[in-house]
Amino acid sequence: MTVTATETLTTADRRRRAPRATTGRRRAPHRVEARGAWILMSPYAALFLVAAALPIGYALWISFQKAPTLVDPSTGFGGLDAYITAVTDYRFIDTFVNIFSVMIIWLPLMIIGVVGLALLVHASPGRFGGSMRFIYFLPGALAGIANFVLWVYLLNPSISPIGFLWRGAGMDNLKEVVTAGNMPWILTAMLFFQGVGTWIIIVYGGLNGIPDEIFEAAQIDGANAWQLAWRIKLPLIRPWIGYAALMNLAYGFQLFLEPYLMRQISSGSIDAEWAPTQLGYAFAFTNRNFPAAAAMSVILLVITLAIGMFIVFRSGLFGESEKSK
Template identity: 40%
Template sequence: MTTAPAQRVRRGGRTATNPAGRAGYLFASGYVVLLLAFGVLPTCYAVWLALSNSRGQLVGLGNFTRTFADFRFGSAFVHIGVYLLIWLAVLMVLVVLLALLLHGRMRRSSATLRFLFYLPGALAGVASVLLWLILLDPAASPVGWLLEAFGWHTLAQVIAPGHLPVLFTVIAFWTGAGGWIVIMYGALNNIPHEVLEAARIDGASPLQIALRIQIPMLTKWIAYMLILAFAAGTQLFVEPQLVSTASWGMIPDSWSPNQLSYQYAFQAGDFNGAAALSVDLLVLGLGCAALVVFRAGLFDRD
């Protein structure tokens, strides 16, 4: 008797593995090897560095308390916290809104718009930030007249410290939101057409359909987006580093925790302190991810 393709089958008293099952293990093994080599092992090494000193002796939480006492620690995490609040709120609202519009009123031109939304993501992070530095310089920007209308006549005025969380949010949305819009659009396509049609027959408006059917059915996708966007946001480095260089030191080179970790590792040669900061970010990310997973029921069966 033949079972599922990925299971074992009986042949002449022997048990043989189905080729489809072997192919599945083969494809998964490549990911597992890369995950171990570039994910699990580096994380374990970072934890070991964070709990030891330069001589390889265990010091417990010594590196954590030492970096916590650094005067730059609090401001770096406050900066990244403000940025994350703005970035995640903007991402969640605008991505879902644009995906709903593409799936509804703008459906005829959705293919072209999805391509245009996704296109900025093809730029590398450094190239994207350099492009934005030109756009934000009133003397060189093609929209310099708009910046001057806000009273900003120099690049230094535009990239003032108080503006950075919003500026980094704009850059991050421009480069990263397109992929999420495409994902949300695909998730909307998985909602049974019969459900939407029944709601329309019952007299539901597009707004009611979006609020009561589509968005609730996107909850797990939104939770997935928040987890990955939060993890990426805590790793902010390229944007503040280049802005700090362009501002000639007006912006501190430890604006974000990742920058502070870089200072520990490559300016002070303190890899143990840098590892402690990276573990702080890891614990913060895992804690917030666990909260989102359990609140949204990400792994609950439908």
């Protein structure tokens, strides 16, 4: 028997309809609800204005200015010159190839791993499930520099507990391990183990938010454990999966610290402008071309927003997903 989320929701609806009909609660007037929503949203709106909208507007304005040079120190409106400078730079394509090579490997592994482990934990209630949640969260406690130091230790063949693997692959020192070809895999491992525990807990919270009546209705309809996970739980946590994908996507495009420090510890075995953010940094503080750096920021914003909007609409993150008929 095939059980779908729509059928289960219908059954669960029928089970809940009678008690809800007897509550007799009156709906608050629409105007009061709207006023309450604006009051609750106002702190976020102020924070968004200060921390996001104004910086974005300022970056957009700077990107249309003309960068002063020794030959022409004048400033003013430069049109699309900064964007042309950024896009035609010989490092521009390579930086995006590098970051997309990480995202193509890391994002699918992250989402599949997070969702799979969250479903396993949710299907294992009691002490075992609680212990596993704690164990999964431990790598996430090693964030930032602590996580980086740990991986420097693991990647160094001379001191790493897995050094025999590096030496078996013909890599005897850190410079041979940290190469341009290995960077997507190294960053994937670093980012996965840094974030997987936190996102398991978040997706697990989404699973706990599903009413028990839905699972009871699915069992009445004849769903087994696999059908419960694949046809009931997964469709209902699509917004949570979309949220995880969206936030990890934004984090991936902002990679700067990891490749920057990797270059430092490997004595320059990878390019100084390995990621788009590093190229923007070079425009600003090496070339003294702040309009080109602002143009890089705007380009990154547009790409991230485009992919992010696709994720939002496909996952139903900010609205009810369309029910199958």
